[in-house]
Amino acid sequence: MTRYIIQRLLLLIPVLLGISLVTFGMLRLIPGDPARIMLGEHATAESIARFRESMGLDDPIPVQYVRYLGRLVRGDLGRSIARQEWVTVELAQRLPATIELSLGAMLIASIFGISAGVVAAYKHNSLFDLGTMVGALIGVSVPVFWLGLMLSYVFGFKLHWLPPSARLTVGIQLQTIPAAYNIHLTGGLGSVAMSILNFLSNLYVFDSIVTGNPDALIDSLKHLVLPSVALSTIPMSIIARITRSSLLEVLGMDYIRTARAKGQHERVVLMVHAMKNALLPITTVLGLQFGTLLAGAILTETIFSWPGMGRLVVERILARDYPTVQGAVLVIAVLFVLLNLVVDISYAYLDPRIRYG
Amino acid sequence: MSNPAAQIIPPEESQPPGSSDPALTPSTSRVSSPAPLRQSQAPNSLLQDALRRLKRDKLAIAGLVIIVLFVIAAVFAPLLAPYDPTAQKILLRRQPPSRLHWMGLDEVGRDIFSRLIYGARISLQIGLLSVTLAIVIGSMLGAIAGFVGGWLDDLIMRLMDILLAFPGLLLAIAVVSILGPGLMNMMYAIAFVSIPAYARIMRASVLSVKEQEFVVAARAVGVPTMRILWREILPNSFTPVLVAGTLGIATAILDAAGLSFLGLGARPPTPEWGSMLGEGRGSVFTAPHIVIFPGLAIMLNVLGFNLLGDGLRDALDPRLRM
Numbered sequence: 001m002t003r004y005i006i007q008r009l010l011l012l013i014p015v016l017l018g019i020s021l022v023t024f025g026m027l028r029l030i031p032g033d034p035a036r037i038m039l040g041e042h043a044t045a046e047s048i049a050r051f052r053e054s055m056g057l058d059d060p061i062p063v064q065y066v067r068y069l070g071r072l073v074r075g076d077l078g079r080s081i082a083r084q085e086w087v088t089v090e091l092a093q094r095l096p097a098t099i100e101l102s103l104g105a106m107l108i109a110s111i112f113g114i115s116a117g118v119v120a121a122y123k124h125n126s127l128f129d130l131g132t133m134v135g136a137l138i139g140v141s142v143p144v145f146w147l148g149l150m151l152s153y154v155f156g157f158k159l160h161w162l163p164p165s166a167r168l169t170v171g172i173q174l175q176t177i178p179a180a181y182n183i184h185l186t187g188g189l190g191s192v193a194m195s196i197l198n199f200l201s202n203l204y205v206f207d208s209i210v211t212g213n214p215d216a217l218i219d220s221l222k223h224l225v226l227p228s229v230a231l232s233t234i235p236m237s238i239i240a241r242i243t244r245s246s247l248l249e250v251l252g253m254d255y256i257r258t259a260r261a262k263g264q265h266e267r268v269v270l271m272v273h274a275m276k277n278a279l280l281p282i283t284t285v286l287g288l289q290f291g292t293l294l295a296g297a298i299l300t301e302t303i304f305s306w307p308g309m310g311r312l313v314v315e316r317i318l319a320r321d322y323p324t325v326q327g328a329v330l331v332i333a334v335l336f337v338l339l340n341l342v343v344d345i346s347y348a349y350l351d352p353r354i355r356y357g
Numbered sequence: 358m359s360n361p362a363a364q365i366i367p368p369e370e371s372q373p374p375g376s377s378d379p380a381l382t383p384s385t386s387r388v389s390s391p392a393p394l395r396q397s398q399a400p401n402s403l404l405q406d407a408l409r410r411l412k413r414d415k416l417a418i419a420g421l422v423i424i425v426l427f428v429i430a431a432v433f434a435p436l437l438a439p440y441d442p443t444a445q446k447i448l449l450r451r452q453p454p455s456r457l458h459w460m461g462l463d464e465v466g467r468d469i470f471s472r473l474i475y476g477a478r479i480s481l482q483i484g485l486l487s488v489t490l491a492i493v494i495g496s497m498l499g500a501i502a503g504f505v506g507g508w509l510d511d512l513i514m515r516l517m518d519i520l521l522a523f524p525g526l527l528l529a530i531a532v533v534s535i536l537g538p539g540l541m542n543m544m545y546a547i548a549f550v551s552i553p554a555y556a557r558i559m560r561a562s563v564l565s566v567k568e569q570e571f572v573v574a575a576r577a578v579g580v581p582t583m584r585i586l587w588r589e590i591l592p593n594s595f596t597p598v599l600v601a602g603t604l605g606i607a608t609a610i611l612d613a614a615g616l617s618f619l620g621l622g623a624r625p626p627t628p629e630w631g632s633m634l635g636e637g638r639g640s641v642f643t644a645p646h647i648v649i650f651p652g653l654a655i656m657l658n659v660l661g662f663n664l665l666g667d668g669l670r671d672a673l674d675p676r677l678r679m
Contacts, residue, residue: 014515014519015518015519015522018515018516018518018519018522019519019522019523021519022519022520022523022531026531026534026535029535030535031536031537134416137416137660137663137664137667138656138660140607140659140663141607141611141656141657141659141660141663142652142656142659143611143614143615143618143631143634143652143655143656143659144615145614145615145618145634146634146648146651146652146655146656147652149634149638149641149648149652150648150649150652152641153641153642153645153648157641157642292524292525294524294527295524295525295526295527296526298526298527298530298615298619299526299615299618299619302618302619313527313530314530314619317530317533317534317621318620322534325531325534329523329527329531332523332524332527333522333523333524333527336522336523336524337522
């Protein structure tokens, strides 16, 4: 197993290099002078020259790339043009929102997707089965942004059940974890710990639990529902389909017939005997869907004014703030690759045939 | 050859009582009774077999009907649309559906129904063109990788892996941010991000076909390599690409709508469904009809391609059945 993991980690290196090459290339492939594009039409020749100098745009491309890589290794993604803030700082503020949203969506998608798939497989060819499969097809066909608008219109605006947008109601106070517990750490490790704590504090649900703030907890959960539901439709549909087909396949196997012949209770046959083997493909799909959620979040976040990575990318593309766009694209791609790696490794853990295959 | 699809189907006795409603059998027939693959018939019998399976698949036919309706709308848009899609009746803006304007008027007073009909042209064009472009480039890369093998295979496939490391929509957004917003650039972006998928499918397909007896036979009698690739391998490797392409059109239409919604695709006043949603977004609480209809159009169109794609997959290759 360790050998397999090391092997997979080594294979990661060329992919990560490739990702860095793509994000590096983004800026250089823009037709025209990137400095002029980023600074706008009215920039003076002087400010453009200064900007080119500071970004190192006058050096040969390979030199620029090596310097870019060197900065990446040190965790330096440059400074945002729109905000004059370190890109890493901006990303650290936005990423938790996206993680929270993705986790919410994944939770909804797995609970409802797996249950629907199990029932559909068990009641194969029933009305429920047909309904689930047609529903799943509609689910993958619905534009997420449209569904988001409709949800926020119906449940947010018409029925007033849930807030139609944002992460927290104005007026609800949420303390960061260091502030709530008066934590002040300094020095190398201390500042790293502080950044981690601040990062975690931006996961509002987590923060409100840790800081013991029930009002904020309920409020942030309420805000989380609609965007999570909108984002969950596609993974939910895919999970339902995979669960159904994978369970159907397993239910047709001899050992299931044996289990039934032994007189095992149907529930045990289904949940213990069949599900154990049906879970393998489901795990893969779960992991892969988690990765695609990061992309789906772009549209959902825009609809619900959710201050996450996706919305950041869209805002900054329109503002031509390329360092931030580069950084965000890089972080999302790296997360995507790492998630896929975790899925592969857990898959190998669950199914030994993969390791030795 | 045993039919692997049969293993997916559980034994009839496992069906719980009460679920054998006769009204259901037709629509689920593709799940319950897969036609076995027959290899001993005339050369085109596989295709005929597939067509017969497809005709029996009610969901796939429904998908085909939806697509045909949208194609008719696109082709005959000037005849079918009651109004000019860009003509504005400013005084009547945001008017809800009425007898004169079936789907109402948008935020600047344009007839939504007419815009949707013209929008079918754009969506179908983007879907078809981007997928065709991606299939041509992707299959070429995949075929070369699979056929030639060696370092070229490694190089091409590692490049594809890198592109696959980005979530599709994000990469498309990045490409559009480089090329600049616009309908054509969006189409290129969507085509670009789908290339790796087709390359992978084609490569896998070529790898398996390459080893089959008729290819070995062609080699043995001295048929030139390029001819083997063009005449023997490619036609026999194309089925999975075709299935992926049909489903790919659905994804392309959805992605295009998303990009236009974000303001990165079609520019106003183009009647593109996604940008109609994007422009009408601000009116969702006051005049929801402006947003409801374009969304339904996108969903229905995408559903059509998904239904047909699923049906094609089941008909052409029962092993891939879900």
